[in-house]
Amino acid sequence: MFTALRKMLREWRGLQAFKRIPREERTLVFYSEGRGYWTYFEPIYKALQAGHEAPILYVTSAENDPLLEKPLPGMRSFYIGEGSMRTLFFATLDADVLLMTMPDLQSFHIKRSPFSVHYVYLHHSIVSTHMIYRAAAFDHFDSILCVGPHHVQETRAREQQLGLPQKALIEHGYGRLDTILDSGRQGPPDRNGEPVQVLVAPTWGENGLIERHGLDVIKPLIDAGLRVVLRPHPRTRKLHPEILDKIAAYYVNEPRFRLDEDADATTSLLDSDIMLSDWSGAALEFSLGLERPIIFADVPRKVLNPEYAVLGIEPIEVQAREHLGVVVTTDKLAQLGNIADTMAADSKKWQTALNDARQCWIYNSGQSGETAAAYLISLIKQ
Missing domain, CATH: 3.40.50.2000 (Glycogen Phosphorylase B;)
Structure with missing residues (x-):
């Protein structure tokens, strides 16, 4: 019981620490659902730092995320868990741009904020959008960083089929693949x-x-x-x-x-x-x-x-x-x-x-990070 209370207290403190960040500094937020997801964000983070020196607010649900103890340069990190504090974080988020790898926004308990946040989906797999994901998994994002032409084709087909408003589909690529290619x-x-x-x-x-x-x-x-x-x-x-x-x-x-x-x-x-x-x-x-x-x-x-x-x-x-x-x-x-x-x-x-x-x-092999970083910066400057 006490362990659960201490965990919830830590999550509450993380959420409050995030909310204390002045609104003008809440320009670009990364949300990570687990410690294994940083590999998808990392090429974008590196490109943002190298080409734009853009500060990142990194919010994680992983209690043992190493970036909590040792944030990278240009990053401030916050722990919110995966329970009620996470739900509250999403429900009250006031920021310019949120980048996330978690699908099903708006479909269950994780909702869009009432504030004018631009939600960007970062694919964490090369696979298609319409078989191994739920039907509405990507319907409520504003932009999608697409791995390849298949993601564009599938997303546009669903939009047309259901009469959904068109999202911004970015010819991005796949950072995890770029990291593997970099190994030589x-x-x-x-x-x-x-x-x-x-x-x-x-x-x-x-x-x-x-x-x-x-x-x-x-x-x-x-x-x-x-x-x-x-x-x-x-x-x-x-x-x-x-x-x-x-x-x-x-x-x-x-x-x-x-x-x-x-x-x-x-x-x-x-x-x-x-x-x-x-x-x-x-x-x-x-x-x-x-x-x-x-x-x-x-x-x-x-x-x-x-x-x-x-x-x-x-x-x-x-x-x-x-x-x-x-x-x-x-x-x-x-x-x-x-x-x-x-x-x-x-x-x-x-x-x-x-x-x-x-x-x-695959789009932009070896350069997906730079492509995504330039797009995210363009959203902040709008």
């Missing part, structure tokens, strides 16, 4: 005689690869002599910890298996030859950023909008499968080891095609 690690990693490493990075939910198949996904890879890094979605840990604990216990003495639950997990990404995924947006990041192929397990689609087909546009994550790797039906999971070995041997052949796909599907 494109193509197959140098193995130095070590076994091929497979990164298992599925999405979450009742149809998620780990939720449905658990050990049956990992075992064929380990049995084939490969190294495996399992990077579950944080929601899998929250909703089905027993599945992850069972896998970890089974391979507790296996040096070729590792469970990676780091919020960033960049090292696992860079060091892996192949990714095994399902409908996770991480597959597109891996493939388009590192130019390495994907094994897609053909579990049922992740669908939060059952009427997505009405839009008449095939989601990019469905289109991408035939371009980024191979699809394996779930009755052939036992063959995953052989499939991964074969794909790793042919990895060089994938590079050109994956580079071409990135140029076609």
Whole structure:
């Protein structure tokens, strides 16, 4: 009880500290729903500081967010939690511009403020807007920083279909992808005689690869002599910890298996030859950023909008499968080891095609931060 009270008091103090900031200094606010989301904001923050020296008010729901203890230059940070103080923060927000990665604004308890705030949505996945998100997920934003042409096409189609006012759609790109590209690690990693490493990075939910198949996904890879890094979605840990604990216990003495639950997990990404995924947006990041192929397990689609087909546009994550790797039906999971070995041997052949796909599907590769920063500054100066 006392722990909960102390937490609420800390959140209340964070909200009050934000409100004490003079209104003329509340020009640009970043809202982060968790500590793992900074990777999407970071390229924009860097561009804002380098090109515009723009101050940032950083508001986070993550109690352990490192930017609370050590804010970056030009940043003031505030903790509001994810309960009643967050709801109050949104309901009373008075600022010029709010940048956020959380969809469903206005649909549930997180509402638009009565003040004239400009709400900008920052995509935290390359995937399409109309299948794995709720139907109205983006309807109430003023601007959307679009990853590629698919986001523009989908958003405009929905606006036209429902008679919604047009939002400002910015040809932005994808900062997370730019960070991966900056690593210079494109193509197959140098193995130095070590076994091929497979990164298992599925999405979450009742149809998620780990939720449905658990050990049956990992075992064929380990049995084939490969190294495996399992990077579950944080929601899998929250909703089905027993599945992850069972896998970890089974391979507790296996040096070729590792469970990676780091919020960033960049090292696992860079060091892996192949990714095994399902409908996770991480597959597109891996493939388009590192130019390495994907094994897609053909579990049922992740669908939060059952009427997505009405839009008449095939989601990019469905289109991408035939371009980024191979699809394996779930009755052939036992063959995953052989499939991964074969794909790793042919990895060089994938590079050109994956580079071409990135140029076609993603805006402003390598420059998304500068594009977003210039747009946000233009909103402040209006």
